Structure formats: C-alpha cells, structure tokens
Amino acid sequence: TGSQWNVAELEDAAHRHLISPAEELAKLGTSGGRTLFTSADGIYITDSRGRRMIDGPAGMWCTQVGYNCKPIADAIAAQALRICYNSPWYSLNGPSAGLARRIAEFAPGDLNHVFFTTGGSSAVDSALRFMQFFNNVLGRPSKKTIICRIDGYHGSTHLTAACSGRAGNRPNFDLEMDNVTFISAPNRYRHPQGGDEAAFLEFLVAEFEERIESLGPQNIGAFLAEPVLASGGVIVPPKGYHRRFLEICRKHDILYISDEVVTGFGRCGEWFASEPAFDIVPDIITFAKGVTSGYVPLGGFVISDAVLGRISGENAKGSAYTNGYTYSGHPVSCAAALANIEVIEQGGLLAHVREVAPYFQEQLRKLGEIPLVGDVRGIGLLGCVECATDPHSQAATDFDKAVAARIDRLCYENGLIVRPIGSMCVLSPALIIKKEEIDTMISILRESIEKVQ
Ligand code: PLP
Helix, strand or coil: CCCCCCHHHHHHHHHHHCCCCCCCHHHCCCCCCCCCEEEEEECEEEECCCCEEEECCHHHHCCCCCECCHHHHHHHHHHHHHCCCCCCCCCCCHHHHHHHHHHHHHCCCCEEEEEEECCHHHHHHHHHHHHHHHHHHCCCCCCCEEEEEECCCCCCCHHHHHCCECHHHCCCCCCCCCCEEEECCCCCCCCCCCCCHHHHHHHHHHHHHHHHHHHCHHHEEEEEECCCECCCCCECCCCCHHHHHHHHHHHCCCEEEEECCCCCCCCCCCCCCCCCCCCCCCCEEEECHHHCCCCCCCEEEEEEHHHHHCCCHHHCCCCCCCCCCCCCCCHHHHHHHHHHHHHHHHCCHHHHHHHHHHHHHHHHHHHHHCCCEEEEEEECCEEEEEECCCCCCCCCCHHHHHHHHHHHHHHHHCCEECEEECCEEEECCCCCCCHHHHHHHHHHHHHHHHHHC
C-alpha cells in the first residue's frame, strides 16, 4: 500500500473518516464499501485482493496514456524538486507558459489564450465567470443566462452543478441559480422526437431558437455543451447539431462554450473533438482530465482571440479579470501535462485512437443483438451499452438500473471494470488499448450481460 498501514487498516480508516464524492451516508462508519486499488500498469488496475482488471473507464475518463507512465512521473518529481510552486498572481513559471503555448498550437481556430484551473469543475466555472465579466465589461449586464442541456454534466461547484441537468445529482441541492435554463439532450434513443435523425435535429434547433426568442437574446450569455454528453450516457448528437447551434449563437452574440473535459486530449482521436469531429470552432473550450492523464489535477479553458480581443488591449475597460486560484498554472501539474502531451505525440496515440476506435465501436455495437440491450452508442474511445428490459419504455426503470449494476459486478469478477451510470454500462479505456484488449473487454461484457439476461 506504500504506507505503514495494512489493507484492513486502510479500509477501516476510509470507512470511518473519508467522505467520498458520492457518499452513501447510510454506509458511513460501517464496514461495507469501496474497493481499494493498490497498483496499476498500462490499462490494468489491481485491487487489494490482488485481482488485476482492465480499467474500462480509464479512472473517470482520464488516464489517457495509461498507468505507470515513467516520463510523466519523472517530470512531476523533477518539477517538484526544481520549483514546486510560485504565485500565479505575481509571477510566471516555465511549465505553465510552455503548456499554454502547446494548447494554443493544437486548439482549433484562433483559440490562443489559456487560463488554468485545478480541474474540470473549476474550468467550466471559470469560463462561465468569464462570460459574466465579459458582458458586464461590454455594458450589457443582463446578458448572462446560460443555456444548458438536460443530462449534461459540467461539475460540482455551485455554478457548474446548477448547469448540470442530471436529475440524479440534484436531490437535496436546491439553492437554485436564476440564470440557468435547460433544453433537451440530443438523445435519439430516449427523446420522444428522436426517431428520425434529420427531423430530430430540426426539433432540437427549433427548441433552441424558441428558447432564445422567449428569453430574449439580450439576456443570454452562453450556450454550454459537451460535444458528446459523457456522464449523461455517451450521447452523440445528430449530425450537424453543433454546427447549427454555433451558427445560432453567432447570430445572437451568445458565447459557445464547448466542455471538452471528457472529449479532449485524444478520446475522439484528436486533441479536441470540436474540430474536426464536430466541425466547429467554439468561442471557449474547457479541458481537464486527459490533459495530465489524471496523474495530477489540472484543468482550464482556452479562448479565442476574437472574443478576448473585445475586452482586452485597447478595448480593456478598468478592472482586471480576477478569477484567482492559488494553483492556477501549478508548475508540477503543467510539467505533468507537458510530459503527457509528449507521450501522446511520441506514441502516435491520436493516430492509434483513429485506428482502433472504429474497431471498438463495431465490436461494441454487436452487443446490440442481445435482447436485454436497448441501445449501444459511442464515438472514438467512448462507448455505452444501455440496458432496457422493456424496449418500449421511454425511461430507464429501477429494474434496468439493478440489471446494469449486476452486469458491472459480474464484469468485475471476470476482470473488467465498467462504469455503471443508471441503466448504462460505460466504457472509455485508456488510449493505448490494443485490439486484442478491446476483444477481451467486449467479450467479458458480453458474457456478463448474457448471464444476467
Ligand atoms: N465537465 C465534464 C464534461 C465532466 O465530465 C466533468 C467530470 O466528469 C467535469 C466537467 C468536472 O470535472 P472535475 O470532476 O475534474 O471537476
């Protein structure tokens, strides 16, 4: 375990003292609970009982280059010893400047300025705070409403949680924000209008335009969207969706914020999915997770020259953009990110994803033939199998969720970690995964579903 405590003592300490980000309070202080992982290597992770498994979700959609990557660990150690911290308020460090330059190089279009945060929630929160600041500086203080999607997920700060439309995250959190409004998730499988792709797109576009019309474009500051709704169930929108929504945003001077916390850094075979996969150059892209492959926390947003230029340089008015994180551009995190980018480049991992992802999608879709499976979807190395015991039901039932949880347990016993989200089994393996390992992953999932069937 790397400490003076043994496994039993650590598990006991966790149950007694550690509050997890999804804590079952009824279990707090009891002995049941979470798995303790003790080591990991490549796409594999080993638990305290010595069971080695494929880590299907790559942590939480984040360990892009896999575990135990020495160049990243070395870069972290070297930077910690060279200079572990400097105040970003008054000074610079080399890794953050170098990383900003690298991100500007591969971000689409004129997205050339980077603000660093500590993770995905703070990245989205900061982008939204920027939108608020931007419109106040431009002298239009009413233009602040954020249009979000049902089933979107953007984080756990007050503002980003308010912008997240997943009902399951809301019970007992009811300090509402007035400036947030939700439109449909582009979920063809579950939405009553979802049958025909082209007609569904028109429905979604009309809904967006109507919302803008009814609230007044002068009151709307941003459209916030994941290119693919990740935690909402790997929902890939109809073809042309992002392009159409961007055009509408441009027409009304609404900032288009693309939340690429999950889709960025190779998950869809490019640095960012906005371009070319979804053919858009948004105003702001938020990122986190894969930027360091999860080795240390880091997030941020990259913003276009066009937008920033409207309130900077000769257009700047008065106050500074104060969004002051102690750890903005943390040198150790940025050094890890630079090493991570180098590993991705030297390993040709973007091209590798473009090669193996179609195979992954093809194999995953074959699971659709099992009667218990209602839908299979995905893009790049993001995949989801949705269980539906009643194929005609509009919503997942508690029974469907119990089925998915049982599939998850069976997978675990057979050497695969799957991320259960409600009635869905979600996979987003490390980018280094090979075709044979995809085969193993899919066959464990198939056997587990068939056993439950
Ligand atoms: N945005 C998206 C799309 C996410 O999926 C997540 C987390 O899963 C976040 C933001 C929040 O990131 P973090 O958990 O690093 O704060």
